[in-house]
Amino acid sequence: MKKWIFAAALLFSTSIFAACGTQGTASSASSTKNDDTINVVTTFYPMYEFTKAVVGDEGDVTLLIPAGNEPHEYEPSAQDMTKITDADVFVYNSDALEGWVANGLDTVDTDKTKVIQAAEGITLSESDGASEEAGELDPHVWLDPVLAKQEVETITAGLTDQFPDKADVFEKNAEAYIAKLTDLDKKYQAAFDNATQRSFVTQHAAFGYLAKEYGLTQEAISGISPEEEPSAARLAALKTFVEDHDLSIIYFEETASSKVAEALADETGVATEVLNPIEGITQADLADGVTYLSIMEDNLKSLMKTIK
Known part of the structure; x- marks a missing residue:
């Protein structure tokens, strides 16, 4: 994405979209905070499900990238950036997939909005050389149930850091979901x-x-x-x-x-x-x-x- 387009969108977002309405479904992200409810914005579906599993009933978890859209070529609108800056927590997979995040974070107050890169700590592999994209880092870690568990753990740690009073709930929820990923891993192994x-x-x-x-x-x-x-x-x-x-x-x-x-x-x-x-x-x-x-x-x- 051209840097000047991105910068213009961010500037526009601060002046126009400050009063966007909230939605509580997975189909779109909430754009305003509720002081009594944790507001978490996630980029695409696996990040949504992993995060929702951990948050449980403790807050609203929403999708930034609309259902039916894949994340490789996605670029955020000004309104999307407002949703992120208004959130308590923002969860994305990795800089290798959501490359726009690195520039976008310049406008996010990370003391107010916790930013969690779910793939942090996972060593990304290069693509297999079958294409012109050979050498690019492969972001698709969520498709490995074992690495998916690691992403859930990273999300849990980030949420706990932002809301330490909810640590026990987050940990219990994460353990329940990780158990399901462990069962999934066993099915793949056996097959x-x-x-x-x-x-x-x-x-x-x-x-x-x-x-x-x-x-x-x-x-x-x-x-x-x-x-x-x-x-x-x-x-x-x-x-x-x-x-x-x-x-x-x-x-x-x-x-x-x-x-x-x-x-x-x-x-x-x-x-x-x-x-x-x-x-x-x-x-x-x-x-x-x-x-x-x-x-x-x-x-x-x-x-x-x-x-x-």
């Missing part, structure tokens, strides 16, 4: 422990941490961003990979264009299945009660059709 075919092809390079955790091999059509266009050489290499490994499925994403994945599937004569990176959960999914945990269960079922 893949004895697999002999451990490779899969997916739309973009979002599942590198998950693959590493369970001894799998991810081959991605695109790089870190789902919107990156693969080269003809890359597609030819993937066609060979699919044939050499006798794969029967290529995975695509519902919230990004799937035309390249579908074209590759047609070229190789294989089926397609959804593998969800949980970046742009839809409003319909939210209304249906879909969660990070349920999507990860669905991802496991989808992967088990290839990993055997």
